[in-house]
Amino acid sequence: MQPTGTRDTQLRDSNNQKVHPQPMEEATNQNPGAVETLISKIFTNLSSLKSAYIQLQAAHTPYDPDKIQEADKLVISELKTLSELKHFYRENNPKPACVSPQDSRLAAEIQEQQSLLKTYEVMVKKFQSEIQNKDSEILQLQQQIQDANLKRTKLEKNLKLRGLSAKESGSSGEQNGFSPVDLNPDLFTSAVETAYRAIHDFSKPLINMMKAAGWDLDAAANSIEPDVVYAKRAHKKYAFESHICQRMFSGFQQVSFSVKQENPTVTKESLFHQYLALREMDPLDAVGQNPDSDFGIFCRSKYPVVVHPKMEASFFGNLDQRNYIMGGGHPRTPFYQAFLKLAKSIWLLHRLAYSFDPSVKVFQVKRGSEFSEVYMESVVKNVVMDEDDQKPKVGLMVMPGFWIGGSVIQCRVYLTGVKVAE
Incomplete structure (x- = not known):
């Protein structure tokens, strides 16, 4: 049986003893399995992210919009998962005052993976921008094809109205390499x-x-x-x-x-x-x-x-x-x-x-004919008429004129005896 003084001294020492906070590494070591599971998920996620990024690159050569969109969604999904793991770790493991060697290695690994993550994010944004540009080009090309098809349909209809159907010409215009035109x-x-x-x-x-x-x-x-x-x-x-x-x-x-x-x-x-x-x-x-x-x-x-x-x-x-x-x-x-x-x-x-029906008629003018603005056009544009108001004369016919329906295509003439403004 211990002396009373001795026991009182022990009780007094026990009451005066300070309680220190438990170190971080001890708290972590209380559930080492959870940490290992988290680290395993991080590395699995990074592996999946790399695989998705490779798929995104492969979809550009040759360019496949559907595969690009599918790979892009997969990359974004993996990035979100990695971000969630990062926040989960920070919420459950606040930064300790003293960091153990094990935590230092883990922090360095996380920092390295975060740097890699930022690189992937930049590349993904770049690919997303390229996808948007390609999508815009595809929409423009689709609109051009649609416009061309509408124009082609109209022109083919005009050709058929002129009697140049596939039956009359022996084969289709496309087979003969003809471009449909509107006869007007x-x-x-x-x-x-x-x-x-x-x-x-x-x-x-x-x-x-x-x-x-x-x-x-x-x-x-x-x-x-x-x-x-x-x-x-x-x-x-x-x-x-x-x-x-x-x-x-x-x-x-x-x-x-x-x-x-x-x-x-x-x-x-x-x-x-x-x-x-x-x-x-x-x-x-x-x-x-x-x-x-x-x-x-x-x-x-x-x-x-x-x-x-x-x-x-x-x-x-x-x-x-x-x-x-x-x-x-x-x-x-x-x-x-x-x-x-x-x-x-x-x-x-x-x-x-x-x-044409009726056929276009050609006409010409003789030298010495008076100039007519209705039927003629001067090949020299800046001519100066005589002050006596006499109409200039035709010196040369350079190109004949034509009657097409009720319209006139003027013949081109060179006028003689006129001056040209400088």
Whole structure:
């Protein structure tokens, strides 16, 4: 039995003893299984996040919108899960005053994974932005396809109204590679502009080759149409354009266009079919595939009358190209290819003119005719009229005019004896 003093002393010491808070690591160690489970979930979640991110990258090559959206949702879901685990750990494990080595390692691992998480979040935002841009592009393309389909339906309907159904043409326009077009005055007006540009474009190399060969351009212009008074020397180019035009449009008022055909019976539908067949083709390919087609014969008949033999001999030193064409061939020389572009534009204009019902009529004006603003258009825009109010006279007809229905497409003329404003 212990002495009373001794026991009282022990009781007093026990009553005076301070109670210290339990260290964090001891509290954690009370349920080590929960911590291990949490860490296991974190690593499992990170593994799933990496897998989802790889799926997101793979969905971009090749670009698959459905797979991208599916992978994007999966990445976001894994990010949310990881965020929930982070908040759960912080709520149940407040930061201790003293951190054990085990907690330090765990904190370092968490910090590393958080840094990786931020990297994934940046990449996901980048991919989400790319997805939005791609979705916008897809919507625009879908709208363009829808508009194109509506336009195509309308044009095909117009073609059928003109009698060019699949049955009449022997096969569908799409099978033949034709682009459906609407046969209307605007189409013909556009073809007239194309023909006029082609005349202008062919005159350029022709004049340049004449200069290189030493031709007297003043004398050459005067031989085409004598005694024309030009406001500027540079305006003599219109004489050569007029020469080309007169030769190319000769016979335009005939349905055959001066081409002898084995079957002279043609219909407006067949003429429009010829227009469509050549419209999208390179003219050299057209004559190469069928040298003796109506278009091929037309080219061979027009080249000799547009390009004089003396002119050609001075250009090339011989008449080999001319003889080759006259013999039924179509040379692949740059000069002849430039001529073929001109011939194609005039031929298409003729085929189109006779596709209308009633047919388009061509008209021209003679030199010396008074200028009429109704039927004529000056190729020089800044002309100054005489003070005596006399109407200027036509010096050259550069491009004929046309009657289409009740409308007039003015012929283009060069006015003589007028001044040009500077």
